Amino acid sequence: xxxxxxxxxxxxxxxxxxxxLAHGAVExxxxxxxxxxxxxxxxxxxxxxxxxxxxLLCNSYHLMLRPGHEAVGRLGGLHHFMGWDRPILTDSGGxxxxxxxxxxxxxxxxxxxxxxxxxxxxxxxxxxxxxIQKALGSDIMMALDDCLGFPAEHAxxxxxxxxxxxxxxxxxxxxxxxxxxxxxxxxxxxxxVFADLRRQSAEHLVQRxxxxxxxxxxxxxxxxxxxxEVISAVExxxxxxxxxxxMGVGTPxxxxxxxxxxxxxxxxxxxxxHARNGSLFTSGGxxxxxxxxxxxxxxxxxxxxxxxxxxxxxxxYLRHLFMAGEILSSVLNTVHNLYFYLDTMxxxxxxxxxxxxxxxxxxxxxxxxSAMEE
Ligand SMILES: [Zn+2]
Numbered sequence: 001x002x003x004x005x006x007x008x009x010x011x012x013x014x015x016x017x018x019x020x021l022a023h024g025a026v027e028x029x030x031x032x033x034x035x036x037x038x039x040x041x042x043x044x045x046x047x048x049x050x051x052x053x054x055x056l057l058c059n060s061y062h063l064m065l066r067p068g069h070e071a072v073g074r075l076g077g078l079h080h081f082m083g084w085d086r087p088i089l090t091d092s093g094g095x096x097x098x099x100x101x102x103x104x105x106x107x108x109x110x111x112x113x114x115x116x117x118x119x120x121x122x123x124x125x126x127x128x129x130x131x132i133q134k135a136l137g138s139d140i141m142m143a144l145d146d147c148l149g150f151p152a153e154h155a156x157x158x159x160x161x162x163x164x165x166x167x168x169x170x171x172x173x174x175x176x177x178x179x180x181x182x183x184x185x186x187x188x189x190x191x192x193v194f195a196d197l198r199r200q201s202a203e204h205l206v207q208r209x210x211x212x213x214x215x216x217x218x219x220x221x222x223x224x225x226x227x228x229e230v231i232s233a234v235e236x237x238x239x240x241x242x243x244x245x246x247m248g249v250g251t252p253x254x255x256x257x258x259x260x261x262x263x264x265x266x267x268x269x270x271x272x273x274h275a276r277n278g279s280l281f282t283s284g285g286x287x288x289x290x291x292x293x294x295x296x297x298x299x300x301x302x303x304x305x306x307x308x309x310x311x312x313x314x315x316x317y318l319r320h321l322f323m324a325g326e327i328l329s330s331v332l333n334t335v336h337n338l339y340f341y342l343d344t345m346x347x348x349x350x351x352x353x354x355x356x357x358x359x360x361x362x363x364x365x366x367x368x369x370s371a372m373e374e
Contacts, residue, residue: 001140001184001211003028003243009357013235013262016352019243021087021139022182023079024054028243029259029352031345032057032089032267033338038072038082041272042330043338045084050308051338055087055139057267060132061096065115065122069135077137089267090138092129092171095248098147106146108163126170134179141179142214143171145188150220157192164190164216165204172208186245188216193226195233202237213238214245215263219254228257235262252281252344256364259348260357271341275333278322281340285371287315289333294319307339 002020009015019026033040033048035056040048048056058078063069075081078088094111097103101113110125126144133141145164148157168187175185187205191197205213215234218227231246238244245265246258255266271281278289282302287294289301300310301318309318309332321329351360 001181003212003241005241007353007355009352010355011358012260012361014259014348014352014357015240015262015264016349017243017264019055019087019264021055021184023085023087023139026054026087027349028264029255029345029348030055030265031255031341032265033272033341034059034267034269035082035084035088036269037062037066038078040334040338041276042327042334045082047335048084048338049086051335051342053086053338053342055089056084057089057091058082058136058138059096060090060093060129060136061100063090063136064093064132065117069132073135073137077135079137087139088136089140089265090133090136090142091247092142092144093124093132094129094144095147097124108166110144110167126167127174130171130174130178130185134183138183140184140186140212141175143168143185143187143210145190145216148190148192148217148220150192150222152192154192154194154197157190157194157197161191161197161201164188165201168205168210169208172210184211186210186212186214188214188247189234189238190217192217193222193230195230198230198234199237202234206237206239210242212243212245212265214247216247218246219249219268224254224257227254228261231258231261231263238262252341253364253368255341255344256348256361259352260361271337272334275337276330278329278333280318280333281337285367289315289319289322291319301336302340305336305340306343307336309333309336309339 005015005017007016017028032055036059072081097111097113100116103113105112112123129144144167146160148160187210189201191201243264246263280287280301283304294315297315351357
């Protein structure tokens, strides 16, 4: 893996870069659609490519339980299995263990948990998380971390961060033993909302030397300003020549704010999950397509949107599909929402290239404050 910073904005910390991975190059800042079960729900790989998706995120937790990472490995790895030949980032599985399964026991060696599908017992260790992601064959794998809830006291956050750093060390050591240079392992900065812990965590990981750094444990219920403060507290301790990945974030406005604070990579289920729920992003805020006011609305979702859905279909038709529970509703809504996110990232990259990122930031802040007044 190789990361080049192409240009930096002069008035914010925004950077325009390019990630070179085993399965291709990725222009940054980048948004990674989430393909939980080795599929972005409702989308074929061809449709994703038509939307210019360059990298996907897949969830190790789901894939290790079903169909099993070893099976995926025997079938040629995740890329071959799902018919996607561009880069893939996998998470460690830790986040879903903490959020989906009935936990049995977290110890220094890892976490024992019950599968949410059939109740079977499993154990996830730092070494195991690397082995699972090695079998999947993702371009970027993530270290196993301890996922802290919000709110958490300083002492609990400190203990959780220390456990995460210990696990990161073990992932790093195991990765050196078993992996080759077709994969890269990122470390994850933890420490809750506490600047001192975040700094300690970042310094620990940077000393170990990872090719990329994630900021984890955010977007778990804390106010947005707190999230931005944490990113600002971490960023100065991360090396400039390595990509920074803000995990699980967020709204289009969060992406613009995150980039201004020096973030290069994002993932979030929001555009795809909202699409299936009939919530659609537009340049004037989001709309809920089932609303009666769209019953005979002949206009597109967003007249400013260049996506194929907005070129062809009316709000009335999309509302009809949603109300009738048609599969095509999810497909078309997902195409539009992903296009909206990817187009936001394209604009972000352009504004950085023109050294005018503060203008985009001002525009987005003005829009979100006027949306709140409505
Ligand atoms: Zn559209």
